[in-house]
Amino acid sequence: xxxxxxxxxxxGADRGRHAERDRRVEHDRDAEELLKRALLDAxxxxxxxxxxxxxxxxxxxxxxxxxxxDLGTLQTYLTPxxxxxxxxxxxxxLLRVPCDLDLADAADRDDAERxxxxxxxxxxxxxxxxxxxxxxWREALAGVLGSVVTQTSVELQxxxxxxxxxxxxxxxxxxxxIVTPVCNARTLAGGQPPVGIACIQQxxxxxxxxxxxxxxxxxxxxxxSARHAHALAEQIAHQEAxxxxxxxxxxxx
Numbered sequence: 001x002x003x004x005x006x007x008x009x010x011x012g013a014d015r016g017r018h019a020e021r022d023r024r025v026e027h028d029r030d031a032e033e034l035l036k037r038a039l040l041d042a043x044x045x046x047x048x049x050x051x052x053x054x055x056x057x058x059x060x061x062x063x064x065x066x067x068x069x070d071l072g073t074l075q076t077y078l079t080p081x082x083x084x085x086x087x088x089x090x091x092x093x094l095l096r097v098p099c100d101l102d103l104a105d106a107a108d109r110d111d112a113e114r115x116x117x118x119x120x121x122x123x124x125x126x127x128x129x130x131x132x133x134x135x136x137w138r139e140a141l142a143g144v145l146g147s148v149v150t151q152t153s154v155e156l157q158x159x160x161x162x163x164x165x166x167x168x169x170x171x172x173x174x175x176x177x178i179v180t181p182v183c184n185a186r187t188l189a190g191g192q193p194p195v196g197i198a199c200i201q202q203x204x205x206x207x208x209x210x211x212x213x214x215x216x217x218x219x220x221x222x223x224x225s226a227r228h229a230h231a232l233a234e235q236i237a238h239q240e241a242x243x244x245x246x247x248x249x250x251x252x253x
Contacts, residue, residue: 045068049062050065063077063124064079075100079093097163098184131166137197146174153169160198162207163182177199178199197212
């Protein structure tokens, strides 16, 4: 009976991995198509880059505001490192962040420049604040769980519960716990986006507010994860008992 349960769990894990792989492939396809179309019709695409340095965990990231006149889109991406004008960025290095510029209320070009400056600073401040808090989480993770690795990548081993704000994550290898800043979608005209810290461990995910105590949050999340594992074990045991009783009926027939 245990072998069947293991097979069910394996199939469920495979489905989860396949879904995550499909999501990543779709992201790469969309980003690659965006870049390809920009290259085919450069007159219809405009990109502005904003490097943000001095980050305690991420070091440097670059915000890319990418507009398509023909598609009517103005989207925000983040990528690790400092990217200057004329640099090439592959689709796999672009993290879509749903915090976009909104310059529609600008009265003229000068007003648009003013609004752009204000909104770009808003995003910069959100990124900086999230990275500073992430540094506190790094200390808390190391204190509670031991080894911690900083991962700079657009992809994660498990899906985040909300859109990510930074292409940076903390990973505790022994517990397979992932910590990364996330945000809610909103235009930058509305001010700083709501930002939190997501903790992820396989099927369990929870978002904590930036102001919460990191060490307390780590302990709370590990307790949540333990409760989930216990409930899952009980569910599997219940299912196995049900199957066993059904097989007994079949044998008796």
